[in-house]
Amino acid sequence: MRFPTLAATVCAVVASTAASADPINLTLSGGNPGGLWSLLGAGIDRAAKADDSDSVVTYQATGGGFANIGLLGANRTDLGLLHDAEAKIALQGGEPFQAPIENMRAIGYMYNWAPMHFFLDRDIAEEYDIDSLDDIAGSGAPLRIGINRSGNITSNVALFMLEEAGVTEESIEDNGGQYVRAGANEQADLIQDGRLDMITNGIFINHSSFRSVDENSDVVLLDVPQEVVEATNEEFGTGTMVIPAESYSNQDEDVTTSALGALLVATESMPEETAYSLAQSLVNNIDEVRAVHGSMKQLSPDLLATPSVLEFHPGAEKAYQEAGLLK
Structure with a gap:
């Protein structure tokens, strides 16, 4: 009887692991129903589904960026859309926050125009x-x-x-x-x-x-x-x-x-593989997000990977590095 070599066994395990990677299932807190951020939510969901049809990004309407920061700070949502200016206020603990919100990590810049x-x-x-x-x-x-x-x-x-x-x-x-x-x-x-x-x-x-x-x-x-x-x-x-x-x-x-910009933000508690998968899907399927509104035509992988007032989530950073967007 012939036994597989160690190298072949390792490759099979890696391939099996990659093939069985779990789909993402996340809640995204945005803004008013029918506004641009709700359209972005739909585009982000489609980008994730393009890589895994079982993936779901569920949009949740909220009062906007400040409300989303509160939800992220309390670990009551997986993702939030917020303005860069709102993130900076939160990091400093400025109004309406009573203390700095420090658990936020960027997945990507969605627009800055x-x-x-x-x-x-x-x-x-x-x-x-x-x-x-x-x-x-x-x-x-x-x-x-x-x-x-x-x-x-x-x-x-x-x-x-x-x-x-x-x-x-x-x-x-x-x-x-x-x-x-x-x-x-x-x-x-x-x-x-x-x-x-x-x-x-x-x-x-x-x-x-x-x-x-x-x-x-x-x-x-x-x-x-x-x-x-x-x-x-x-x-x-x-x-x-x-x-x-x-x-x-x-x-x-x-x-x-x-000019204000909008960020897609997670928390530091998001698993690295989840953030990696989401960022990779956004890069690979960016046309799904661009298509939601004429104002999003300028969105590019380079913009997604642009540093902001928030640190990148390590998983997102890894995805952008592999795509040659970050050094």
């Missing part, structure tokens, strides 16, 4: 000679400025950028203006109806709410001083992005501003 926009009514811009964010402070203009609702990270970022440019809620009120808390679509309606003079938000270029503003209101896109962009990126871990000239009707020149 949601630039902060500052639209101002054109008549007011011309009357008070306001071209840039830092012109507001000394203008004396009684501006009614739309700021996103508390709990939305663009609110934190907008307030910080305005303050870095010398604009505070107190100074606006002294001029007879006010800050008005309203979501993106609400802001579009309010400026169109003449109940706001200026709106602020960090969403994709030509997002539907911005298109509505551009088409239905006579507005200009304000410049942002370089020092404000740099201070914002240092504070929140955001990046720098150029909004190309003519992206909007009255925009003759490029506008450089800070």
Whole structure:
């Protein structure tokens, strides 16, 4: 009787192990039902299924990034989508967190092209000679400025950028203006109806709410001083992005501003093989994620593997190293 060689036995075991690798079964906490993050959840699920039809990534609607960080911190979800700026606040234990959240590990960057926009009514811009964010402070203009609702990270970022440019809620009120808390679509309606003079938000270029503003209101896109962009990126871990000239009707020149990004995040307790399998599926089947929305066409394996404010999960890091995306 012939017995298999040791080498053959080892190869058979390895092959058997690889073939019988368990499918992943994970819960992903995202944002509002029907929003971009819910679409990303569907794309991530399809990417996992493309490698193993038994794999499942179940999307769970939540209040957004801050809520997802709370769930991750308490180990009550497997995965969460959150903004890079939210992750940095959590690492520092800033509001709304009572202590640093330190168990988060990145699986990959999903996008980094949601630039902060500052639209101002054109008549007011011309009357008070306001071209840039830092012109507001000394203008004396009684501006009614739309700021996103508390709990939305663009609110934190907008307030910080305005303050870095010398604009505070107190100074606006002294001029007879006010800050008005309203979501993106609400802001579009309010400026169109003449109940706001200026709106602020960090969403994709030509997002539907911005298109509505551009088409239905006579507005200009304000410049942002370089020092404000740099201070914002240092504070929140955001990046720098150029909004190309003519992206909007009255925009003759490029506008450089800070841009938010979104991360797919797990916890340090996720098994290495699970994180490895998920990251590998995202790289191999990235078209499944790109296809969920036109704004995701720029997603690339290189972006997935871009370092962020969070450390990579060791399993994801291994997958990216094997794909030649990380050294």
